[in-house]
Amino acid sequence: MVGIRSYGGYIPRYRLDRKKIYENIEWLNPGNIGLADGEKAVANFDEDGVTMAVEAGMDCISDFQRSELGGVYFASTTQPFLERQNAGVVAAALGMRDDVRSVDFSGSLKAGTSSLIAAFEAVESKRINNLVVCAADCRLGKIGSPQEMIFGDGAAAFVVSDQNVIAEYKGSFSLSYDFVDHYRGRFSKFDRQWEDRWIRDMGYDKVIPEAVAGLLKKYNLKIEDFSKVIYNCHYGSERKKLNKIMKVDEKMVQGMMMEVTGDMGAAHSLVTLAKVLEEAQPGEKILLLSVGNGCDVLYFEVTENIRKARKGKGVSWYLKNKTALDYYFKYLAWRNIISPDMGLRGEEDFPTRWSIAWRSRKSILAFCGSKCTKCGTPQFPPQKICVNPKCGAVDQMEDYYFAEKTGKILSFTGDALASSINPPNIYGNVTFEGGGKHMMNFTDCELKSVQVGMPIRLSFRIRRSDERRDIVNYFWKAIPMQEVK
């Protein structure tokens, strides 16, 4: 049996009230009032598709040994790199073995479901197992565009396996059409779309029913066989129409979360699936569909293993872990839509030295330090001579991963002098459960709520962006943990 063994999800902490967007762009596009309801999830300034995929990935692999994982398929239409494999960064951040397969899937909003199908078929071949499939998107619309209102950020991840499967992959049906509703060229930062009527009447109306009918016919099923139906179409009225066309009970259809996240692009259907699995019962059949230059439909059956499946944070936790973004302009600055003055200090130039990044890749991407095999002291960055003054053993170290550790704040500050797109830059000394310490940047927090002694968890984030050379460097940051209600 091949299917999903584990799932994880991620929604960024910041939510932008669409009314706040509207207040700022009303002069430009008063028609957007029709979209100005609810809020959209917005990636923090130090997040992108890769970091969100890692966060979702960490949420779903916590039960695994790093050595068990066979590879990463990463789907996104907003990967940070055209050349430098994005999936390779994710695999490194998840601390995987070197002999794994990593592949980027992109080019369409169905990339997420396509990567899942590819993973199931790869595992079916018995040549690979425990593939991490993750999808994330962070799409941008121009200032005042409908897309600015509609798009939200998020990620999902699954481990695809032939063991301990919680949702069996039963089959799929795909359509490929060079049907252009949305478009982004090689040099475009912003989504471009044709008129809504075109997208609805010639897009969703045609392709979704055709794909669903194709799957039902292929596997000799009826739509009533499914207890959960997931598809991506953000138009509310169009969804009602589609449900009628497909004769699907509205109660079975999972919502688009438009009021809480927005349309998460290639990740959207997968995030919804991760959320559905949180509550799924054995025997339930799930239909998962995503549209994008054609369509993929997948069909799952939930197994008994769902009862004993580990529950990570999951999409539900991240949906509750939220803070209102206070300024529309902050959103524009964080997403690099406008360029604020970063001060002369911020203009100092520090080129990335790739040989260092390569040499220290495990420290930088996987937050891997060393642990002294003689005295047991964890230390970061990895040392040759043990830092414990009572030990001092030479070259007796083994790898020690801090990424999944929690810790406590020993000291902290909010630094207004440091150049930051989100001042003041908050950072401090952190001591880790089980030993070891590091002074590091904090994120997803406000200065007024940080205290010495507070617990922290770690999150993979952008450490430094070099705009001049279009380079992004990643490292881990500490998130002070506050109660999530």
Place this chain on the structure above:
Amino acid sequence: MATGIKDKVAVLGMGCTRFGERWESAGEDLLVESFQECLKDAGIEKKEIQACWYGCCYDSINVGNSALPASVALKLPFIPATRVENKCATATEAFRGACYAVAAGVYDIVLAIGVDKLKDTGYGGLPAAATDGQMELFIGADKTAPGSFAQLASAYAKKYGVPMEKLKEAMAHVSWKSHQNGAKNPRAHLRNAPSKEAILNAPMIAYPLGLFDCCGVSDGSAAAIVTTPEIAKSLKPNQEIIKVKALQIAASSGEEAMYTEWDGAHMMTGAAAAVRAYQEAGIKDPRKEISMMEVHDCFSITELVTMEDLRISPRGKAWEDVLNGFFDLKGGGVPCQVDGGLKCFGHPIGASGLRMLYEMYNQLLGRWPEERRVKDPRFGLTHNMGGVPLRNVVSVAILGK
């Protein structure tokens, strides 16, 4: 058997420029300025100098690497010249190198000189440079000096249960006192004397440090000429001879940054250097025996916790000593930052250690007007700390008669 530096080296002369925003002067000009004063004070000719130790920290920002900026600016005639750099302890390291050369009997008369020209950046604070190495750009925090030192305050307040408002009040007193002293000093960078209220209400730079909790970033140079006590006596038969009593350095072992036990509320280096310095100088009770100090007050909280590392105040009690005026110029305790400190005299890193020694030397000789003179000083202590609390080098020097 090694016996330390005590009484083996004498200070023959010293010089120090006005610190500040010296837009008109190049680093080389500042070197000449402090050197000329130093040479005149020593009462010797340039050709009598046998070797030079030169300190500069942010070399690449301005004058460049090596000892050449000094040897060329001063037109030293092909003598041995060495450049040292040890962050904020740089100038004291230059002094230490010069003293050790004399104590070893290798040379009779040696110059120590330091400079930094930090104001050619166009922005406030220290130059943004990868001074902690390239790996820091990958795995470190996006830190600045104030942000790194501000954490001493959050850790100290938690460790000793001092409410942050009370600690802020003590920190304000630290800065207020230095401004009072600096205002009287014609060579100081910052000569204003703000009220404690103004200090407390200043804009936040790095929580909980406000603007007045931070020292000046300056241009400047300072110099010393050292020799043996015997030669000093022969050259200056009518002057008291100021001798070196202790010269200590302690550098981090990585324990603070990577090992779990350090509390983040003080500097392990400072405590280690102080113990060795007192031992070297034969000082048993520093709170009673030290007459005056110039310490590394890059930020108010640094000075406060340093009083504990130097064993002037008991652990967890420095803030009370501060509020009681124990470190004020005429407070009846141990006056600290009598020239204004880094806070107000300024902080051109490569010159600061020598500037502190310049103040102690002139105080010991009773050269200053009464309003800024320490009464009957016996031992003057200087202290520099380079780096950040979790990874740094501290120097402690003691001069005396």
